[in-house]
Amino acid sequence: MARAVSVQKKWTYTVLVWIVALLIFFPILWTILTSFKTEGDAILFPPAFFPPHWTLENFTEVQSRSDYFKHFFNSVVIAGGSTLLALIIAVPAAWSMAFSPTRRTKDILMWMLSTKMMPAVGVLVPIYLIFKNLNLLDTLGGLTIILMLINLPIVIWMLYTYFKEIPVDILEACRMDGAVLWKEIVYVLLPMAVPGIASTMLLNIILAWNEAFWTLNLTAAGAAPLTAFIASYSSPEGLFWAKLSAASTMAIAPILLLGWFSQRQLVRGLTFGAVK
Amino acid sequence: MGSIILRNVRKVFGEVEVIPNVDLTIEDGEFVVFVGPSGCGKSTLLRLIAGLEDVTSGAIEIDGVDVAKEPPARRGLSMVFQSYALYPHMSVRSNIAFPLKMAGVSRDVIDSKVEKAASTLNLTGYLDRRPGQLSGGQRQRVAIGRAIVREPKAFLFDEPLSNLDAALRGQMRIEITQLHQTLATTMVYVTHDQIEAMTMADKIVVLNAGNIEQVGTPLELYNNPANLFVAGFIGSPRMNLLTPPPPGRDGAATIGIRPEDIQLSTEAGEWPGKVRIAEHLGSDTFFHIDVDDVGAITARAPGEFALSAGDAVWMTPNPERIHRFDGEGKALR
Ligand SMILES: Nc1ncnc2c1ncn2[C@@H]1O[C@H](COP(=O)(O)OP(=O)(O)OP(=O)(O)O)[C@@H](O)[C@H]1O
Numbered sequence: 152m153a154r155a156v157s158v159q160k161k162w163t164y165t166v167l168v169w170i171v172a173l174l175i176f177f178p179i180l181w182t183i184l185t186s187f188k189t190e191g192d193a194i195l196f197p198p199a200f201f202p203p204h205w206t207l208e209n210f211t212e213v214q215s216r217s218d219y220f221k222h223f224f225n226s227v228v229i230a231g232g233s234t235l236l237a238l239i240i241a242v243p244a245a246w247s248m249a250f251s252p253t254r255r256t257k258d259i260l261m262w263m264l265s266t267k268m269m270p271a272v273g274v275l276v277p278i279y280l281i282f283k284n285l286n287l288l289d290t291l292g293g294l295t296i297i298l299m300l301i302n303l304p305i306v307i308w309m310l311y312t313y314f315k316e317i318p319v320d321i322l323e324a325c326r327m328d329g330a331v332l333w334k335e336i337v338y339v340l341l342p343m344a345v346p347g348i349a350s351t352m353l354l355n356i357i358l359a360w361n362e363a364f365w366t367l368n369l370t371a372a373g374a375a376p377l378t379a380f381i382a383s384y385s386s387p388e389g390l391f392w393a394k395l396s397a398a399s400t401m402a403i404a405p406i407l408l409l410g411w412f413s414q415r416q417l418v419r420g421l422t423f424g425a426v427k
Numbered sequence: 428m429g430s431i432i433l434r435n436v437r438k439v440f441g442e443v444e445v446i447p448n449v450d451l452t453i454e455d456g457e458f459v460v461f462v463g464p465s466g467c468g469k470s471t472l473l474r475l476i477a478g479l480e481d482v483t484s485g486a487i488e489i490d491g492v493d494v495a496k497e498p499p500a501r502r503g504l505s506m507v508f509q510s511y512a513l514y515p516h517m518s519v520r521s522n523i524a525f526p527l528k529m530a531g532v533s534r535d536v537i538d539s540k541v542e543k544a545a546s547t548l549n550l551t552g553y554l555d556r557r558p559g560q561l562s563g564g565q566r567q568r569v570a571i572g573r574a575i576v577r578e579p580k581a582f583l584f585d586e587p588l589s590n591l592d593a594a595l596r597g598q599m600r601i602e603i604t605q606l607h608q609t610l611a612t613t614m615v616y617v618t619h620d621q622i623e624a625m626t627m628a629d630k631i632v633v634l635n636a637g638n639i640e641q642v643g644t645p646l647e648l649y650n651n652p653a654n655l656f657v658a659g660f661i662g663s664p665r666m667n668l669l670t671p672p673p674p675g676r677d678g679a680a681t682i683g684i685r686p687e688d689i690q691l692s693t694e695a696g697e698w699p700g701k702v703r704i705a706e707h708l709g710s711d712t713f714f715h716i717d718v719d720d721v722g723a724i725t726a727r728a729p730g731e732f733a734l735s736a737g738d739a740v741w742m743t744p745n746p747e748r749i750h751r752f753d754g755e756g757k758a759l760r
């Protein structure tokens with residue numbers, strides 16, 4: 152009896168999860184399907200689910216009109232660079248907060264998080280002026296720095312949570328074994344925190360890849376990443392749904408693949424603290 | 428070499444003074460045990476020696492050099508933790524080799540030292556396993572292996588056996604004692620366990636609220652406790668402390684008599700009493716006896732002694748084994 156109920160429950164949950172997942176995934180699927188339609192088919196009403204005439208024309212057109220690979224390269228540099236930079240700063244910061252906390256540690260953590268509570272547009276003008284004065288506008292370096300800065304609080308929080316799970320005894324044992332600080336971090340802390348660091352890294356890459364506010368406001372042509380590339384298709388000349396979809400598909404494909412292949416790592420990392 | 432001298436060591440956590448002022452000399456090659464009630468500062472004192480905590484003031488000399496400002500890595504000491512604190516992501520071999528690797532020892536030397544430590548500790552078959560695949564006793568051996576390979580000036584142990592079951596604890600106790608005899612290296616050992624303290628120590632340090640109450644060999648502490656605290660703390664079951672002393676035993680504010688120093692008889696004796704509880708252990712029998720005008724007394728009889736709850740009994744203390752204390756709790760000699 153109990154067994155029948157639990158099987159039924161399991162099925163209900165499975166079906167529910169599928170429905171929710173499909174709902175979430177549907178816009179992405181729709182975008183991808185639309186990118187294979189002709190402009191005419193894309194605005195049919197009632198809409199056709201599958202493209203009536205499959206075509207790759209949108210992709211070739213998008214590539215020839217605006218250089219996809221240049222934007223792709225910019226996105227990789229900005230997302231990868233800001234993540235790496237954030238980790239380099241966050242690992243020691245999280246280490247010190249997790250393993251030698253002071254009375255103020257909790258306050259500092261809250262303060263860091265509070266910087267995420269202000270809308271970005273609130274600091275647009277000062278940041279824009281600073282960038283302008285430092286000649287950082289439309290440069291890869293400038294964008295890398297700003298994306299690192301906006302994600303740093305999250306990175307530090309996540310690493311702090313993972314580091315807290317590591318028994319301090321083990322680090323002390325390591326010190327007794329004659330390890331200096333950098334060896335303690337490299338040989339013991341980082342290997343033990345690998346799942347946490349990996350998921351922090353992945354999440355940060357995804358956040359940086361999709362970040363649109365700063366990338367749109369601080370770039371023109373030179374350093375524009377894929378987000379700016381997509382935005383350029385909703386232009387005054389009118390909306391071209393199929394081309395916009397093709398551009399979006401090309402922009403999200405790399406990160407979608409990355410997420411797909413590392414989903415196990417991501418899930419494990421994100422639930423690491425919760426289950427233990 | 429490995430003599431350790433603490434001079435005026437003081438430790439304050441925030442507002443709380445945990446170690447007010449400790450002076451202590453640990454000779455090279457000695458096995459010193461710290462005992463005391465929970466929270467008295469045993470671990471703190473050990474961690475100060477290790478360098479895992481900074482002293483608030485005072486000096487810690489290892490072989491005559493003040494290391495109070497040195498980080499743990501530079502003190503040349505090894506530590507074995509209660510939680511074992513093995514590196515979970517490394518094999519047993521890498522765990523034991525880790526201190527040597529940190530010291531920059533060559534590959535060949537590391538291999539031979541690890542093999543040697545492993546055979547001393549019966550770990551040879553387990554070198555390629557991860558700590559997670561070992562039993563508690565084996566993990567503790569790996570922790571000891573990691574401590575011995577680098578030939579430290581002294582070993583520090585913080586309740587290393589308290590996570591093991593009783594039988595294994597007995598066995599590891601003997602192994603550590605043997606290790607001390609073989610290596611002849613200084614060992615400082617923190618424990619709660621009376622038996623560990625009495626059997627392993629060359630010298631016991633009794634701590635109470637961060638102060639040293641008495642330092643001495645196990646039998647010195649047992650036979651001549653310097654004060655009421657030590658008298659009550661060393662020995663199990665604990666010494667009977669009678670305040671004020673019963674009539675006819677005057678001349679002290681308190682007298683103490685150990686359970687085994689009381690002669691029991693069903694016919695005659697100094698104090699009449701009534702058995703409240705009898706504990707028959709086979710090798711011994713413990714009686715908790717109510718005595719009029721004196722209170723509760725614990726007495727120990729060797730072997731089996733046929734008395735049960737409610738029986739009347741006579742007790743006579745061995746006069747040579749009576750401990751006398753003054754009003755401040757100090758022993759009168
Ligand atoms: N990091 C710390 N911050 C504040 N107080 C501490 C800290 N470490 C220890 N204490 C306090 O110092 C006192 C002594 O602690 P310690 O761990 O040395 O006791 P212990 O004798 O080892 O006890 P146990 O037998 O329970 O292990 C305790 O009151 C404890 O609360």
Ligand SMILES: [Mg+2]
Nearest residue numbers: 469470471585
């Ligand atoms: Mg302790």
